[in-house]
Amino acid sequence: MTAGTGGARRTTLADVATRAGVDRSVISRVLSGDPRLLIREETRQRVLDAVRDLGYRPNVAARTLRTRRTGTLGLLIPDYANPVYAEIIKGAEAAAAERDCVLLTGSANAATELNSYLDLLGQGRVDGLLLAGELTSRAVLDGLTADGLPWLLVNRTLRGEARHVVLDDERAAALAVEHLVGLGHTEIAHLAGPNGADTARRRNRGYRAAMRAHGLTARLDWTTRGDYTADGGYRAMLEILDARGRPTAVFVANLASAIGALHALRSRGVAAPAQMSVIAVHDLPLAEHLSPALTTVRMPLRELGRRGVELLAEVGPEEAVREVVTGPMQVVPRESTAPPPDLQERM
Amino acid sequence: MTAGTGGARRTTLADVATRAGVDRSVISRVLSGDPRLLIREETRQRVLDAVRDLGYRPNVAARTLRTRRTGTLGLLIPDYANPVYAEIIKGAEAAAAERDCVLLTGSANAATELNSYLDLLGQGRVDGLLLAGELTSRAVLDGLTADGLPWLLVNRTLRGEARHVVLDDERAAALAVEHLVGLGHTEIAHLAGPNGADTARRRNRGYRAAMRAHGLTARLDWTTRGDYTADGGYRAMLEILDARGRPTAVFVANLASAIGALHALRSRGVAAPAQMSVIAVHDLPLAEHLSPALTTVRMPLRELGRRGVELLAEVGPEEAVREVVTGPMQVVPRESTAPPPDLQERM
DNA sequence: CTGAAAGCGCTTACAG
DNA sequence: CTGAAAGCGCTTACAG
Numbered sequence: 001m002t003a004g005t006g007g008a009r010r011t012t013l014a015d016v017a018t019r020a021g022v023d024r025s026v027i028s029r030v031l032s033g034d035p036r037l038l039i040r041e042e043t044r045q046r047v048l049d050a051v052r053d054l055g056y057r058p059n060v061a062a063r064t065l066r067t068r069r070t071g072t073l074g075l076l077i078p079d080y081a082n083p084v085y086a087e088i089i090k091g092a093e094a095a096a097a098e099r100d101c102v103l104l105t106g107s108a109n110a111a112t113e114l115n116s117y118l119d120l121l122g123q124g125r126v127d128g129l130l131l132a133g134e135l136t137s138r139a140v141l142d143g144l145t146a147d148g149l150p151w152l153l154v155n156r157t158l159r160g161e162a163r164h165v166v167l168d169d170e171r172a173a174a175l176a177v178e179h180l181v182g183l184g185h186t187e188i189a190h191l192a193g194p195n196g197a198d199t200a201r202r203r204n205r206g207y208r209a210a211m212r213a214h215g216l217t218a219r220l221d222w223t224t225r226g227d228y229t230a231d232g233g234y235r236a237m238l239e240i241l242d243a244r245g246r247p248t249a250v251f252v253a254n255l256a257s258a259i260g261a262l263h264a265l266r267s268r269g270v271a272a273p274a275q276m277s278v279i280a281v282h283d284l285p286l287a288e289h290l291s292p293a294l295t296t297v298r299m300p301l302r303e304l305g306r307r308g309v310e311l312l313a314e315v316g317p318e319e320a321v322r323e324v325v326t327g328p329m330q331v332v333p334r335e336s337t338a339p340p341p342d343l344q345e346r347m
Numbered sequence: 348m349t350a351g352t353g354g355a356r357r358t359t360l361a362d363v364a365t366r367a368g369v370d371r372s373v374i375s376r377v378l379s380g381d382p383r384l385l386i387r388e389e390t391r392q393r394v395l396d397a398v399r400d401l402g403y404r405p406n407v408a409a410r411t412l413r414t415r416r417t418g419t420l421g422l423l424i425p426d427y428a429n430p431v432y433a434e435i436i437k438g439a440e441a442a443a444a445e446r447d448c449v450l451l452t453g454s455a456n457a458a459t460e461l462n463s464y465l466d467l468l469g470q471g472r473v474d475g476l477l478l479a480g481e482l483t484s485r486a487v488l489d490g491l492t493a494d495g496l497p498w499l500l501v502n503r504t505l506r507g508e509a510r511h512v513v514l515d516d517e518r519a520a521a522l523a524v525e526h527l528v529g530l531g532h533t534e535i536a537h538l539a540g541p542n543g544a545d546t547a548r549r550r551n552r553g554y555r556a557a558m559r560a561h562g563l564t565a566r567l568d569w570t571t572r573g574d575y576t577a578d579g580g581y582r583a584m585l586e587i588l589d590a591r592g593r594p595t596a597v598f599v600a601n602l603a604s605a606i607g608a609l610h611a612l613r614s615r616g617v618a619a620p621a622q623m624s625v626i627a628v629h630d631l632p633l634a635e636h637l638s639p640a641l642t643t644v645r646m647p648l649r650e651l652g653r654r655g656v657e658l659l660a661e662v663g664p665e666e667a668v669r670e671v672v673t674g675p676m677q678v679v680p681r682e683s684t685a686p687p688p689d690l691q692e693r694m
Numbered sequence: 695c696t697g698a699a700a701g702c703g704c705t706t707a708c709a710g
Numbered sequence: 711c712t713g714a715a716a717g718c719g720c721t722t723a724c725a726g
Contacts, residue, residue: 010470010495012719023697028721038695057470061411062719065702070408080433081631089427093454102467104451107440120420120449122405123357124703148357202526231502256633263636284428286603289577289610291638359703373704385711405720412718471719617698698725709714 011054020050024193027051064124072102073309075154076117076124078109082228083284083302084254086152088132091305099313101127111135123147128312130154134196150317155306156198164319165307169199169281172297172329173206174213176251176279179295179331181214184339185249185277189222191236191261193253197228203253203281222247233260241268245293245339248340249277255284258294262336273338283332292335300327358401367397374398378405419615420656421473422501423464425456425480429575429629431601431648435479435501438652446660448474454518458482475659477501481543497664501655503545509667512654516546516628516683519644519676523598523626526642526678528561531686532624534598534612536569538583538608540600544575550600550628569594571639574606580607588615595687596624600632605641609683620685630679639682685687 017024022043029037030047033156039047050056064070075092077085089105096103104126108114114135128150136153140162153164180188190207193200204223211218224239226232233256240250241264252258257281265272272278272292280287283298304325315321357545364371369390375395386394395401411417415655422439424432432597436452443450451473455461461482473498478488483500488508491498500511527535537554540547553571558565571586573579588598588611599605605627612619618641619625627634651672662668 013721014719021663024719025698025721026696032721034722040695042572043695057513059412059719060406060469060472061417062702063721065412065704065719066468066721068702080427080436081430083428083430086427086433090454097467100467102451102472103453104449107437109490116444119404120444120447125407125449165524230632259633259636263638266638285577286606289581289606291610323622325591360705361703371703372705372714379705381706387711389713406703409718410705412720413703413705415718631711700722700724700725702713703718704718708716708721 001288003080006082011056012059013056016047016050016054016056019054020046022229027056038339041237041301061284068124070124070127070294071100072104072126073312074129075103075105075305075308076114076129076131076133077105077107078135080107082256084155084282085132086310087301091302091307092130092309093305094302095309099309101309101313109133109135110130111137111140114140118143128152128317130308130312132156134198144247145335148317150306150312152312152321155304157322158198164321165301165304165311165323165325166201166202167301167304168324168326168329169202169210170206172281172299173203173251175329175331176212176281176297177210177214179279179333179337180249180251180277181216183249183277183337186216187245187247187249187340188216188218188242189223189224189240189250190218191233191240191250191252191257192223193257194224194227195225200228200253219243219247224251226260228256230255230256230260233257234264234329237261237264238268241265241270248342249279249337252260252278252280253278254298255282255287255294256297259290262290262292262294263310266292273336275341277337279331279337287334288334290336295331295334295337298328298330298332300325300329303327357406358403359406360403363394363401363403366401366694367393374403396652404507410675415471417471417474418447419451419473420659421468422450422452422655423461423476423478423480424452424454425482427454429603431502431629432479434565434648435652435655437648438654439477439656441649442605442653442656446656448656448660450656456480456482458484461487465490475499475664477655477659478525479503481545483592492664494601495664497659499655499659499668502573504669509669510669512651512658512670512672514546514547514548514648514651515645515671515673515676517553517556519628519646520550520598521557521626522676522678523644524554524557525562526626526680526684527596527598529626530596530624530684533563534569534592534594534596534687535563536567536571536587536590536594536597537565538580538597538599538604539570539572540604541574541579542572547575547600548621550685554598566590572656573600574609575601575603576606577603577610580604581611582607584608584611585615587618589610594623595689596626596684599625599627602627602629602634602641602643605643606637609637609641620683622688624684624687626678626684634679634681637683642684643679644682645675645677647672647676650674 224236226236283296287294571583575585630643634641
């Protein structure tokens, strides 16, 4: 046998039709469950038997060419290494599988990469596109719309666009602040995410709103900006430690930053939680094993991915979608948060 | 405009042909760079202009139906949350893009999931399949072969199969042991990976071979088994600490396990590296920020993904492939390894 | 109840 | 140098 397809010709509808002694169209309609098909039970059995015996599976390309539906949804993320996206992918994949759809995940972390990825996707490779991460521009979205390709922003919004599904980042920030306030903290800093990140802006906004709601001051020099990486979190935590006065707690915008922040505290000899409580957005098994074990806010990321697929599949491409996923969101208390030093002394 | 395709009919070859005033076949041959096409430069320009003006992009389904090539390769991984696979995916994606191929990544962590994923993939969705992780059985591979779908195991081998690309896990283990021996250690334990994992078996084998090569004893009760997670590493490290006598160093089979192992050492009050050196396979930015910063062996994971795609695309499906990727592999020394206590005292 | 036909948009061997 | 034709494997409206 020569290299190449490595096997015999695939079974087609014609093969099944011959075997079952009916027309190809009958097979097709039986398999697609056509409700307008009238067929004798005995014929239907013959068809099903033939399909099973020959191991027939429809040719995807032929079906797509005919129906203009690929049964594939695309998901574009900036970085596979970010566990946040891993969770989103899992939820999206599960939802896609439930609708007999394949999920085609790709990564792009620069505008040029994104464009070449869209080129690669070509015409008619996917029925719709979920766009996570920050690099999507208005121009790209307009291009997709012009191509007739439905899209939906996931975990981000874009000014003037009304096609997105996000988490309640404001509420996550509020939960974190309330946890700290509940422990007695009043001097609470914020290690924020990058300026370009929509989630970072909303967590920052949520932090400020929650501080205000508790009559606390969100000091400007106690809000420093990381970039959602451990390295960035390390640097941003040092900035907070170098500010005039020292907060007793810090709300960190994501888990990777918090790992760097804990490192910065160790390197300056600041004990956590004795001298500084730390709470971060996103819960992962890892958090349990850090030193100290990290208090987190668990976010419904899987649910976010799931809803992305559902909305993309169900809502017409011209309709507005502005959904905030309200899955389980809660503080997971571990060792990194405790009452502030002054309260501890009194105990 | 109604919901649905959300736009006008897509541009087809016929539209371009009309615009350029030539037959459809000419457009097709110009675009595919048919070497047997004789065409006047001026006609070729007209064709190219028409393609550009109309923004023509070939319909993937029609092309696939005709050529039997999808331009898509599949990659099946067990878990998106594992950063090892994130790196493999990145390498594979880059190599696929270079060959104008799309990479369709999917996850399955149980045999039933795998089968339903393959069903979902259907017939003719991908030109070949890369299989990473442990769950692939002989039966699945035979099924793929029967379907005429080329496949390649990535980061694992399977007895009796000769279609795989792997890393040199034995060498990684040897590098780790040599690093420890170079620091003066002779009592070296091994926190292994799960029994089912091919990489774990090879790292274990490499550890034993390297110990032997240095005239050292690999004590059986100093080899404990984790499961490549932080939780498993925590438990397996406790087992080592509970053994008779205590090693001065431990070679950990992967980074997630090492995070748990460091936690176990802290919880027992064993100082690292003063009382116990730790080195683990796989380097990630995270390692720098652990406490202590973790010494690792950096593995060429991206290169592994890249070679997987290259080999799948280039080697005929009937040919044997047994490749060991020889990318950059090196010890990245950080704080978690140091000379053993007895040597330190003498210094 | 079942079959025959058209056509989705390409590519390619062949005709001129 | 360029065009006409066949056919990849489906689905679906229609004919009987």
